Amino acid sequence: MSKVYSAEEVAKHNKEGDLWVIIDAKVFDLSKFANLHPGGRTVLLDEDIAGKDATTAFFGLHRHEVLLIPRYARLQIGTLRGSKEQIMAPKPGDLSGVPYGEPTWMTPGFYSPYYKESHRKLQVFMRKFVEEIVMPDAQDREEDGKRPSSYVVEESAKCNLHAMRLGPGKHLKGLTLAGGIVTPEEFDYFHELIITQELCRIGFRGYSDGMQGGMVIGLPPVLNFGRPELKAKIVPEVLSGKKFxxxxxxxxxxxxxxxxxxxxxxxxxxxxxxxxxxxxxxxxxxxxxxxxxxxxxxxxxxxxxxxxxxxxxxxxxxxxxxxxxxxxxxxxxxxxxxxxxxxxxxxxxxxxxxLSNFNHERWVIAGSSARTQRLIVEECLKWGHQRYVFGKSLLEQPVIRAKLSKMIARVEAIQGWLENITYQMCHMNYNEQSNKLAGQIAFFKMYCTQTAQLTAEDATQVCPRTGMGRVIEHYHRTVPFDALLGGAEDVLGDLGVRQAMRNIPKNTKL
Ligand SMILES: Cc1cc2nc3c(=O)[nH]c(=O)nc-3n(C[C@H](O)[C@H](O)[C@H](O)COP(=O)(O)OP(=O)(O)OC[C@H]3O[C@@H](n4cnc5c(N)ncnc54)[C@H](O)[C@@H]3O)c2cc1C
Ligand code: HEM
The missing domain is CATH 2.40.110.10 (Butyryl-CoA Dehydrogenase, subunit A, domain 2)
Incomplete structure (x- = not known):
């Protein structure tokens, strides 16, 4: 694998049964793999591909992660003399360098009044946890349709992730959260928001909901309204991941x-x-x-x-x-x-x-929607940058830039509104939240799920494919659910206006 080849040596291997290509300064022997290649054998035997540098063609058709899959990584036999690998696979925990790929509070050089040291540490912890523990299982379970594996549930229980997903409250008392990064007393809605937003970055919606989505909405009524003996039995079983x-x-x-x-x-x-x-x-x-x-x-x-x-x-x-x-x-x-x-x-x-948990549930759904829309923006920017048609990248097409401008504006707007609502939640007790935020949260969730559908449509125009565009395709297929969950979009809009109607001062006239 450490062998170094010249371009001339590679060029000699350009026929059926003896087929090499260069991808990003790495030399691959595809002689046997050609017959198994999901994209077919013929494309690899093309005179512009066989024995040549196929980097641009490859990245126009595959996600970079294809080369990281062990059975494909093994096809590499060496590197190209005088060339250096240009494309860096992100390491677990890395932030995206793509503009708008992360909310501003996580983007170097930007500021935010909302996030403290413990929020930033929790974000780093969650990013690594999701990429190392959750993501590999999500990919496999999405293939076989089985529920999330028990080791993911157990690992989540070990750092008390299940408990943190229910938000701040008495249920956290005495627990060590994320290995001690944040204490139960300081845990607030911004910590919870970070967990929600990091989890939905996996981009597999069915799996995300499979990861105790039911617990997030099903356990709060037990915590808030169950008798002490019932809570003493059920809550530890569920938070430890032993029961669902x-x-x-x-x-x-x-x-x-x-x-x-x-x-x-x-x-x-x-x-x-x-x-x-x-x-x-x-x-x-x-x-x-x-x-x-x-x-x-x-x-x-x-x-x-x-x-x-x-x-x-x-x-x-x-x-x-x-x-x-x-x-x-x-x-x-x-x-x-x-x-x-x-x-x-x-x-x-x-x-x-x-009704008691609806505000929280809607805020969680909207927070996920905001972050998943950002993931879609990032996918589209990457794709537009690496896909070449008519001799230039897609991003050089004004029509694609116009779509992206709307997608980016929406995603930035909703994150700003989300952080404002979250800040209010941190400073209001339950009754104040019910009185003052039910309308805000209803409108916010409605707006998120409406913009999500616009983003899904725009993104599908930018990258309308399975495989390379699998995240976008999956998003487009599943995003309409969000408009229904936790209260249908139209019902929520109406709820918000009705709440405002009740609060118009009687003595107000034009
Ligand atoms: C993937 C998925 C997961 C779900 N998970 C759960 C779960 O875990 N637990 C659970 O209990 N439920 C769950 N649901 C159900 C979900 O909560 C309901 O679908 C939702 O409440 C809407 O109810 P409905 O489908 O019966 O639509 P309907 O009530 O029949 O409404 C249909 C449409 O009519 C309109 N409408 C109805 N009433 C009004 C009104 N008063 N004002 C304005 N417009 C109105 C809205 O546009 C609405 O979308 C899930 C649904 C899906 C799709
Ligand atoms: C190391 C080399 C390669 C490996 C491991 C590889 C692997 C794969 C895989 C796994 C897929 C399925 C992708 C998916 O659906 O997500 C695929 C599809 C495809 N590949 Fe490759 N490939 C390689 C090189 C190439 C090259 C050099 C070309 C040049 C044209 C090519 C052309 C295609 C095409 C046309 C498809 C179908 C894409 C689609 O359906 O959207 N592949 N390849």
Whole structure:
């Protein structure tokens, strides 16, 4: 592998069965691989490729990571005399050098009033964690459609990532967070935002949701409304990654219309149990969950229960546009006996329980959307820079630059708004957040998911392919979900305006 070849030597190997190429000063022997090449044998035998420097052609068709895959890296037999490798693979933890590839607070030479030393250290920790532990598994599981591997869940538990993903609060007390980078007392919404934004950089949406997406929305009702004995049992099991939980509100019958749910819970005559009957649909992680936080219709309203997998509970995987790694399920409850002690919040007071975590959930979804849009901007800038058509790079085409200008402006605007809302959250208690931020967060999530769809369309025009454009293709296919999750876009817009209407001073006139 350390052999050095001249261009003349390489040029002699230019035919079927004896085929070498140069890619970025590295010499590859493709003689045997040609028959296995996913792009076919003929392209490699082309007179401009076989025995020649194929760097430009290669990077116009492949992601750099192809050369890092061990079975392909082994094809390298040496290097080209007098040339130096130009393309540097990022090391785990590296920041992107592509303009707008990182939010300004992480870009050298820029400033921010929001982030302290512990935020910056957590970002570095998370970047390495995602690239070393999560990313390799995400790639494999996206291929085979299985749920995230247990070692990823265990490694996440070791640094208390599951607990941190629920945000600041009492559940962090006494825990060592990210090896001690941040104390439970100083952990705030900016720390949580960093975790959310670093995790979604993997670009595999189904896998991201498979990584305890259900816990992020299903455990808070237990933490906030469960009885102490129930919390003492469930919370440690879930935060240690030994058990899984999901939030089961939506049904085939009703999604936005929470009050219209049909799943019922009927109290037994002795008052000790409820009998649950009904179905739930689109439940993230439901297929592999041990616990279900379920909204049911009771005699005078809605009641939320913690239901354990057992007799009468069945889950079936639903096919969605993203990978089955998310474990999205259709659930049936048939005469499931649930102890009254498993009630979360008051009987018939379930609507409040359901609504209580919506602001947080929407802020998490919007924060992910903001960061994933940035990832798409970075992909498009890289692609536009390396793809040559009509003798020049795509970035030299004004029409491509016009698309990028809109994509970049949107992504910068939403990160700025996001950081403002996050700052308010850090300084407001729960009631203040509910009163003052429900509208802001609703509008913000609506705006994020609308801009996300525009960005998906623009990006698909810039890089409309699988393989090279796999991140963009995946994004375009899955981004419409965000408009629905945690409250449909239109419903949220309306909620924000209605909240504003309530607060217009009575004595105001034009
Ligand atoms: C991938 C995925 C994962 C999900 N994960 C979960 C989960 O883990 N747990 C869970 O409980 N649910 C989950 N859901 C369900 C999701 O919360 C619902 O899809 C969402 O609440 C919308 O409900 P619906 O699909 O029944 O749409 P509907 O309520 O039928 O609404 C359809 C459309 O009508 C419009 N609309 C309806 N009502 C109004 C109104 N009042 N004002 C203005 N416009 C309105 C909106 O445009 C809306 O998008 C998931 C969904 C998907 C796609
Ligand atoms: C070390 C050398 C090479 C390796 C390891 C390699 C590997 C691959 C792989 C893994 C793919 C599938 C990519 C995907 O779908 O993401 C692919 C596709 C392809 N390759 Fe290569 N390749 C090499 C060199 C070349 C060269 C020199 C050319 C020159 C033209 C070429 C042309 C193509 C084409 C046309 C495709 C199909 C692209 C598409 O469907 O979008 N490859 N190659």
């Amino acid at each position: 939980i999901c939030l089961a509100i939506s049904e085939a019958f009703a999604g936005s219309d929470v009050a219209g749910l049909k799943c019922t819970a009927t109290k037994t005559p002795d008052g000790k149990h409820f009998i649950v009957n009904g179905t739930k649909k689109w439940i993230t992680n439901g297929h592999f969950s041990d616990y279900f936080t379920v909204a049911c219709r009771t005699d005078k309203g809605l009641t939320v229960f913690l239901i354990e997998r057992g007799e009468g509970v069945e889950t079936k995987q639903i096919k969605t546009s993203y990978s089955s790694a998310a474990g999205t399920a259709f659930i049936t409850f048939e005469n499931v006996k649930v102890p009254v002690e498993n009630m979360l919040g008051p009987e018939n007071g379930g609507l409040l329980v359901v």
